Amino acid sequence: xxxxxxxxxxxxxxxxxxxxxxxxxxxxxxxxxxxxxxxxxxxxxxxxxxxxxxxxxxxxxxxxxxxxxxxxxxxxxxxxxxxxxxxxxxxxxxxxxxxxxxxxxxxxxxxxxxxxxxxxxxxxxxxxxxxxxxxxxxxxxxxxxxxxxxxxxxxxxxxxxxxxxxxx
Amino acid sequence: xxxxxxxxxxxxxxxxxxxxxxxxxxxxxxxxxxxxxxxxxxxxxxxxxxxxxxxxxxxxxxxxxxxxxxxxxxxxxxxxxxxxxxxxxxxxxxxxxxxxxxxxxxxxxxxxxxxxxxxxxxxxxxxxxxxxxxxxxxxxxxxxxxxxxxxxxxxxxxxxxxxxxxxx
DNA sequence: ATAATTAAGTCAATATGGTTGACCTTAATT
DNA sequence: AATTAAGGTCAACCATATTGACTTAATTAT
Numbered sequence: 001x002x003x004x005x006x007x008x009x010x011x012x013x014x015x016x017x018x019x020x021x022x023x024x025x026x027x028x029x030x031x032x033x034x035x036x037x038x039x040x041x042x043x044x045x046x047x048x049x050x051x052x053x054x055x056x057x058x059x060x061x062x063x064x065x066x067x068x069x070x071x072x073x074x075x076x077x078x079x080x081x082x083x084x085x086x087x088x089x090x091x092x093x094x095x096x097x098x099x100x101x102x103x104x105x106x107x108x109x110x111x112x113x114x115x116x117x118x119x120x121x122x123x124x125x126x127x128x129x130x131x132x133x134x135x136x137x138x139x140x141x142x143x144x145x146x147x148x149x150x151x152x153x154x155x156x157x158x159x160x161x162x163x164x165x166x167x168x
Numbered sequence: 169x170x171x172x173x174x175x176x177x178x179x180x181x182x183x184x185x186x187x188x189x190x191x192x193x194x195x196x197x198x199x200x201x202x203x204x205x206x207x208x209x210x211x212x213x214x215x216x217x218x219x220x221x222x223x224x225x226x227x228x229x230x231x232x233x234x235x236x237x238x239x240x241x242x243x244x245x246x247x248x249x250x251x252x253x254x255x256x257x258x259x260x261x262x263x264x265x266x267x268x269x270x271x272x273x274x275x276x277x278x279x280x281x282x283x284x285x286x287x288x289x290x291x292x293x294x295x296x297x298x299x300x301x302x303x304x305x306x307x308x309x310x311x312x313x314x315x316x317x318x319x320x321x322x323x324x325x326x327x328x329x330x331x332x333x334x335x336x
Numbered sequence: 337a338t339a340a341t342t343a344a345g346t347c348a349a350t351a352t353g354g355t356t357g358a359c360c361t362t363a364a365t366t
Numbered sequence: 367a368a369t370t371a372a373g374g375t376c377a378a379c380c381a382t383a384t385t386g387a388c389t390t391a392a393t394t395a396t
Contacts, residue, residue: 018291019226020310021298022200023325026219028316029197030240032190046381051194058187064344072198077383079345101343101392123186129315130189133308138185140301140308145192147297150199157191216353232373245354247374269363269372341394351384358376365370 025148035121043114048081049090050118053107056091057115061104063096070156090114193316203289211282216249217258218286221275224259225283229272231264238324258282 036050055070056062068078082105085091090111096102107115130138146154204218223238224230236246250273253259258279264270275283298306314322 015291017298017306018294019287020325021294022222022287022290023226024310024313024317025193025197025200027318027321027325028313029193031318031321032193032316034240048382054190058191065342072202073382074384075344076346076385080382083345099343099393103344119187119190122190123183125316126186126189129312130185132315133311136304137308137311140305141312142188142192143301143305144297144309145196147300148196148200148293149192150195153195153199157188157195214352233371241353242355243373244356244375248353251374267364267372271373337396339394339396342392344390344392346389347387349385352382353380354382355380356378360375361373363370363372366368 021144032122032125035125036118039118039121045084046081048077049085052078052081052085053090053111053115054119056105057107057112057119060106061096063102063104065102067105085111189312200290200293203293204286207286207289213252214249216245217253220246220249220253221258221279221283222287224273225275225280225287228274229264231270231272233270235273253279 033047037047040046040050051071052067055067059066064075064078064082067082068075071078082091086093089108092106092108092111093103094106096104133141146157149157201215205215208214208218219239220235223235227234232243232246232250235250236243239246250259254261257276260274260276260279261271262274264272301309314325317325
């Protein structure tokens with residue numbers, strides 16, 4: 001390699017590139033939540049309900065404490081949203097037989113239908129973006145975003161098969 | 169190429185990969201806003217103030233209408249936040265000489281200092297992630313996230329030099 | 337067996353940031 | 367002169383978050 005500056009490790013990262021990253025994350029997040037928000041409106045639900053439905057669907061049997069760790073909100077805040085989803089039968093709970101203090105949350109059939117309706121809009125968006133960008137770009141996208149996530153939480157965004165192994 | 173399925177365009181995108189994208193965006197956004205939130209707290213400001221400070225800093229002379237298009241919130245909602253930033257002298261406004269209804273917003277010196285304090289935590293996070301992932305990954309990250317953003321807004325996340333040309 | 341801890345839930349007060357709707361002023365455009 | 371556009375304001379309301387205090391039930395540790 002003749003031009004040492006072509007190595008990303010040696011050239012200083014330009015502020016412009018870093019700001020572009022910040023803005024990409026802002027715009028992507030803004031647009032990625034807008035379609036689900038419209039759907040949620042029909043059901044008189046909000047974005048907070050979506051997050052709960054998503055992560056319960058993704059982690060069947062998850063407990064309240066585990067959910068709180070993912071969402072990083074307070075128990076009281078989750079309570080309103082979760083209570084409503086239980087009352088309206090989008091989510092079911094049953095006691096953990098090994099530790100009856102714990103309540104395992106799962107999506108009801110109705111909940112699964114809604115989860116799919118919400119998530120499929122986001123998956124469609126990702127499918128299109130992945131296809132247009134190509135497999136290599138997708139791998140880069142993953143590597144960068146995993147680097148943005150706090151190290152303690154990186155294990156949560158590994159493929160589900162690997163996560164299942166680490167489940168207590 | 170022997171195995172046609174190794175082409176991303178031919179293999180169906182697995183749901184697992186799409187969900188990983190969704191989750192990466194959720195966790196990355198969550199963590200990427202947490203440090204600024206802590207700083208904002210010291211100044212009795214919130215995340216909404218940060219967004220205004222960021223985009224005014226990034227687009228000196230931006231008008232209210234332009235800001236609303238970026239943030240996608242209502243005028244009334246912006247009003248409270250912006251009024252407060254004007255009162256506390258983080259932001260200055262002056263009439264556009266060509267169209268005196270328009271008010272051009274800029275950061276004051278005090279505003280620039282705060283903008284830097286807030287944004288530098290996010291730039292540090294991106295710098296580390298970019299460096300760890302490498303230049304190729306960064307390019308992939310960009311390509312995918314631009315694909316997630318609505319087409320109309322993709323021009324906003326092009327390098328500033330290019331955006332400046334397109335400015336009326 | 338008792339004490340301490342953990343998981344879940346509840347009540348209350350408060351803050352932030354978003355909405356809709358009605359209305360006004362000023363300035364530019366037709 | 368009439369219309370439109372940019373900006374601003376008042377009011378009511380709603381969703382989602384917070385802190386803090388407290389309870390109940392079940393498990394774990396002493």
